[in-house]
Amino acid sequence: MDKDLTPEQSLKVIESMIGQAKKSFSRMSFYFLLWGVLLIVAMAATYLLRNGSEAFSQGASWGIAGLIGGILSSIHGAREGRRQPVNNPMDRVIGWIWGAFVITMMIVIAASVSNHQDPGGMITLLTGFATFLTGQIMRFKPLIIGGVLFWIAGLAMHFTNDPLTLTALYCGSMFFGYIIPGLMLKNQEDGLRTA
Amino acid sequence: MAFAPLDPVLHNQLRLAVVSLLVGVEEADFTFILEKTGATRGNLSVQLSKLKEVGYIKVKKTFKENYPNTSCALTPQGITAFEQYVAAIKEYLG
Numbered sequence: 242m243d244k245d246l247t248p249e250q251s252l253k254v255i256e257s258m259i260g261q262a263k264k265s266f267s268r269m270s271f272y273f274l275l276w277g278v279l280l281i282v283a284m285a286a287t288y289l290l291r292n293g294s295e296a297f298s299q300g301a302s303w304g305i306a307g308l309i310g311g312i313l314s315s316i317h318g319a320r321e322g323r324r325q326p327v328n329n330p331m332d333r334v335i336g337w338i339w340g341a342f343v344i345t346m347m348i349v350i351a352a353s354v355s356n357h358q359d360p361g362g363m364i365t366l367l368t369g370f371a372t373f374l375t376g377q378i379m380r381f382k383p384l385i386i387g388g389v390l391f392w393i394a395g396l397a398m399h400f401t402n403d404p405l406t407l408t409a410l411y412c413g414s415m416f417f418g419y420i421i422p423g424l425m426l427k428n429q430e431d432g433l434r435t436a
Numbered sequence: 437m438a439f440a441p442l443d444p445v446l447h448n449q450l451r452l453a454v455v456s457l458l459v460g461v462e463e464a465d466f467t468f469i470l471e472k473t474g475a476t477r478g479n480l481s482v483q484l485s486k487l488k489e490v491g492y493i494k495v496k497k498t499f500k501e502n503y504p505n506t507s508c509a510l511t512p513q514g515i516t517a518f519e520q521y522v523a524a525i526k527e528y529l530g
Contacts, residue, residue: 246449248528251442254449255456255522261472262460323501326468327461 265327266379269335270427271317273384277419279306281412288408335375342371361407365414366395372418383425387418394418440524443517445490450475450483455492455518458510463496466506484508492517 246254283306290302346364353360373388375381394414398407446452453473458464470480487493492514496507510518 246447246452248525250449251447251452251521251525252529254452255525258453258456258472259460262457265461265464265468265472326465328463329461 262327262329263331263380265329266335267321267325267329267332268430269375269379270423270430271321272314273419273423273426275313275317276310277415277423279310280419281415282306284408284411284415288404291404331378335378338371338374338378342367359407361411362395362398364395365391365398365411368414368418369395372422376422381422381426381429383422387422390414391418439527440520442524442528443521445486445492446517446521448483450479451487452521454480454483454487454508455510455514458493458508459515459518463507463509465500466508469508487514 283302286302287300294301346367349363349367350360353363369388369391371388372384372391376384376386376388391414394410398410401407401410446455450473453475454469457469457472466480466484469475469484470477473480475483484493484495488495491511493508494511496509498505498507
């Protein structure tokens with residue numbers, strides 16, 4: 242790979258390398274899988290324990306899931322950040338999107354709780370927004386589809402108060418919006434690492 | 437019509453590949469560039485030195501997880517040279 246080039250060859254090299262750079266995102270599957278599992282468990286616990294425990298009926302499982310997820314994500318993020326062989330500016334954009342998502346989600350939760358409303362539907366819509374954008378930036382179709390599924394589930398959640406339907410909608414959207422794309426992303430990342 | 441001369445530093449497959457790769461990222465480790473370009477370690481080292489000599493890239497030597505690590509990033513001069521090279525190539529291709 243050490244020779245002079247024709248203009249056509251130059252253009253091919255440029256396109257190919259820019260294409261490689263665009264695909265060089267840090268490993269993100271961990272976050273989708275971690276949060277997917279944690280939030281499904283939190284939702285299932287809220288549903289199953291809604292009549293038995295006051296703490297769980299008031300959302301203790303979400304607090305526990307948030308704490309565990311936050312700690313594990315921070316540890317993993319710090320470790321991966323040190324190992325990462327490339328700094329892609331798009332990684333930072335994705336980080337901003339999820340940072341903005343967390344801030345907006347906190348505000349939505351605070352506003353909903355103070356108005357005695359369930360924030361689930363609104364949070365699911367917001368999750369769709371962040372997941373869809375992440376998928377578009379990464380050009381990863383399963384996340385784009387996942388984002389759309391979150392939107393559909395979030396919309397449907399506004400039209401029902403039945404706890405079982407709400408749980409099914411939330412867990413289903415998490416499974417198809419986080420877990421399945423997360424597993425597919427992990428396969429792709431493992432493939433790139435061993436290529 | 438006279439064509440603009442192509443920058444001889446960039447008009448080399450490996451050096452152009454390195455600069456094109458670095459345009460899309462902020463900073464990349466030596467091993468990452470090695471993997472993406474498919475070059476040999478020796479050749480890549482030589483070409484990185486040439487790019488550094490002309491001021492197109494900056495090379496940072498640090499330690500990552502207790503191992504020596506070399507990372508590279510484009511300088512503003514490198515970005516300008518790349519943009520001019522792309523403009524010249526476009527002219528050649530009509």
